[in-house]
Amino acid sequence: MSRIQNEPRWIDVILSVLAAFFGVQTKRNHERDSMTDSYWRYIVIGLVLLLAFIAVIYLLVKLTLAYL
Amino acid sequence: MSTQTYYVPEQSRWPILASTALFLMAFGAGSLINSLSADTGGATGLLMLLAGTLGMGLIMLGWFSNVINESDKGLYSPQMDRSFRWGMSWFIFSEIMFFAAFFGTLFYIRNLSVPWLGGEGEKGVSNMLWHGFTAEWPLMSTPDQQAFPGPQGVIDPWHIPLLNTILLISSSFTVTLAHKALKLGKRSRVVLWLAVTVGLGIVFLYFQAYEYAEAYNELGLTLNAGVYGATFFILTGFHGLHVTLGTLMLIIIWLRVMKGHFSTEKHFGFEAVVWYWHFVDVVWVGLFLFVYIL
């Protein structure tokens, strides 16, 4: 399996994971992501963003309850 | 990727035998527990449980020696080795989730149910049903003292638990030293460090047993002592069970090292046990923090 020369940067990984959360990704980025071997970065970012996502919903709930 | 054939084993009798043994264990344990609760003997259940456990032990012995033989014959490609690694990692993940259920229980009880019963928080009105009960943790007096008499005392974290923490953390180091030595091919050192690790594990278990005896005999901290006792024993108990299993596994690889098994490159069986031991260790740190100290 050939390793692609320019591995995605952290910011690319974050954007990719966000795109995955949203469910839509451009073909070019998508191909770049599926060529890489370093899944672990996607997993770590995925978990971190997942926790952030839960926190966002929680804050949203708090805000709603405070103002509604 | 390797072009070598992935080894698919021949038919095997072990799985169906293991299922039978598991069934005997489960059915035996069920009958035994039920008869004990109903005070009606339980000899049949006990017999089934013992037969199942013994059978399972023998089957595992046979099954693993098959695997070791195949490995020795060089049938396992590096790809096979990766399958084992994925298998073990996900197995440990499932164990983490098992403990997560009990940690979750502990957090819920401490932060929600006990305060509510004591009259705090959104469901504090529940205190109406338990006049005189106040929330505290450790829970020294329960809502219904007759049914669940609270403990007179709790374990001091800075004595045996601290000692046990030191023991387990050291054992984590010694097992890593053994692993390093194996990679360097220094087998006598592997034997030594493994022996130390096993020793530390056994001493840990001894102190854990001692602590349980103290809890039961002197502190009144029992399974029946309300939810503090319940969470304490389920967490430390299952951890202790895992340490016992880990120690057994360490003893087995120790014997295998002495028999000359494992090479400097290929020793997944060894590594799996090391992973498991580290997992047991990490769980203990969580326990020490959330069960004993906080």
Next chain:
Amino acid sequence: MEKLLLGVSGLFLFSGRAHADWTVNLTKGVTEISREIYDLHMVIFWICVVIGFIVFGVMLWSVVYHRKSRGAKAHNFHESLVVEIAWTVVPFIILIAMAVPATATLIKMYDNTEADLDIQVTGYQWKWRYQYLAEDIDFFSSLSTPREQINNTQEKSTDYLLEVDNPLVIPVGKKVRFLLTANDVIHSWWVPEFAVKKDAIPGFINEAWVIVDKPGVYRGQCAELCGKDHGFMPIVVEVKSQEDYEQWLAEFKKADALKSQAAEKSWNLADLMATGEQVYSKACLACHQANGEGVPSIFPALKNSAVALGDEALHIDVVLNGVSGTAMQAFKDQLSAVELAAVITYERNAWGNKTGDIVTPAQIAELKK
């Protein structure tokens, strides 16, 4: 075909039938909250119907026009960023539009401010207990449909399974707060017209409240599986005008006083046996069975049992205080002294249990103090 079926069922839903008590949609209910919930229900329902028509419509279109037998050739597009973003964002917006009123209603429901009347509702295995906290009122309410109707030997009445011996009575237009709990397992107190469904959890108290607009009789059922007779523990609430409510209060208290006087008169075996049989069928029969033989391994037999034939004091203790950790409840508060004395006497003398013992109401009244 699929769409057709959906459409037909949709029409069906709103066609309305001649029977007044025969409904296919959620009740509008008789409280402000219940009407808000009805509206939420209808809004989300119509949203679903519209989305369904669009999605199934496109699908049906493809099924009809893009079939191979009509000579359709497959196109080869398989992605479209614009479309995909659109059908992610649009549902999201609809959801937000839905979440706002839903949250507002929820917050209103959780408004546990001071009420005009507090009633503690306790679920027992297969009956409800109502205690008016400010008044000295405490009674049990259980199914009054006769066994014969359930076993199909008698014609079923209009309110089959939805009728009780002692309905809960509350005043109209007042905020009534319910403090819900349970004695054994989890029950759930549900009256559809109030839009109140709240679990009754043993050892904890949940709160719910209603302000009912309209006097009337409202019926509900236990909504959480609570064992064998889960289907047989209905709830009936009579909502009365303030005057009627006060009259009911006075009458209830008078009847209560009469009951305690009955304990003081002297009773003979025959009278106790007769009353006892009635009480037994109301309070004990569900578990211990009509023949007193119970259900093996779950509910112990009373016929020839050590308790019913042995020490009288122990028997009384079991009935009054229950056996903790089992399904045997404490009947001390559930039954009057007369009823308790009668049922214990009955159990000691029925089905060939011929101890000849008489437990007197006075004896029990003493213990109940």
Next chain:
Amino acid sequence: MNSSVATTHHGPASGLSRWLYTTNHKDIGTLYLWFSFVMFLTGGCMALLIRAELFQPGLQLIQPEFFNQMTTMHGLIMVFGAVMPAFVGLANWMIPMMVGAPDMALPRMNNWSFWILPFAFSMMLSTLFMEGGAPNFGWTFYAPLSTTYAPPSVTFFIFAVHMMGISSIMGAINIIATILNLRAPGMNMMKLPLFVWTWLITAFLLIAVMPVLAGVVTMMLMDIHFGTSFFNAAGGGDPVLFQHVFWFFGHPEVYIMILPAFGIVSEIIPTFARKKLFGYPSMVYATASIAFLSFIVWAHHMFTVGMPLVGEVFFMFATMLIAVPTGVKVFNWVATMFRGSLTFETPMLFALAFVVLFTIGGFSGLMLAIAPADFQYHDTYFVVAHFHYVLVPGAVFAIMAGAYYWLPKWCGNYYSETMGKVHFWCSFIGVNITFFPMHFIGLAGMPRRIPDYALQFADFNAVATVGAFIFGFSQLIFLYNVLHCIRKGRKASDEVWEGSHGLEWTLPSPAPYHSFSEAPQIK
């Protein structure tokens, strides 16, 4: 290439030992599928008994005590005995063929995963004959009905659940290891067939939540026999804690029962539309989002337990979000069909019915997510209608579709298309007659899990019972069709379907006992 090993395998052993000792993924897949069919019929008979009792108001056939045992066993058997093993069976058969692997990653453990199940279910069914009767507390076994107030057989129920858990976890580990490690060269993650993707995520869910189920039944066992008070307020515990832990397992569990169905349908629709699946990456992402969201929505099953307001709102919001990725899936399927070239063989019919009826189940799911409205729906027949719509014409139809779709590949013969269509239409009509009226009686106020009901619910209950019998008996057509197909069906070609695509269709029909002893190269 190590030829000495490859030559030791020829074909299957003969006789019973083939099935008892097998390490072959196809044999094990077959075992799983037959086992699940037997359990499907067993659980189905219980359902028919329940429906027969509910045909009319009043108690006719069975007493409430036994009725509760039937609802409990029906649920447990259908969830753990029918739907899950059927998906594992399909995974065993298809995943190695789809990723170009010689077999599953850990073949002996694979056999063990299967053979635990018959033992576990014998133990569970044996409780029906025990003193005090079988478990009678519903498949969700809420404490304290399942602890202090349970019949003694609950102990055996607990151990049976432990055994099922062990089986599921080992099965899931095997599937993950196969997918991650045994892919043919060039088969990267974004080329995996969707059935494989959905199973990868399902396997992750299984490993994450089955131990939690084991934990919660262990706490039950402790409460029943060893004096603890996890679920008892008298000692400081909380019965609601049981529900939290249970649904932390239970909610991902319901996705375990639907994600592989998504995968199957995503394989079938492109084949019979002769068009590539629309939005493959978004399908993968949507599956992953559904899986992740499933961990933070569990308490929507518990809106009426009296959670603090923050909890209610949090779980309501999180639950509503699931509609987005689920919607994406449905839209993608429809877009795949749009401008395709459609034919309607039996698998496609089941897949189309899946899309429509599962979506109806999804709609009622969205309604249930609205917490205030849920106060009216909770624990009524509306909920029963909802989850049967996602599980019967959802999961079960997808399994049927998959079975018809791959059957020619498995046994080398086509099934009878006419009989398949008759089976489909009977099932389709039966399912809708059974479950659609349940929406009405639920909204009108009929609680679930009751053996007898008030008179205003009588008409629709009678209708539902008729539908249930139509659906139940039409499954015998399926059985006959499968047997007929195996014994004397028309010979199938290798690619089987005109529009088929993927590695499994490059193999001969029937697929050889060992599929890819040499890994295929994916471009």
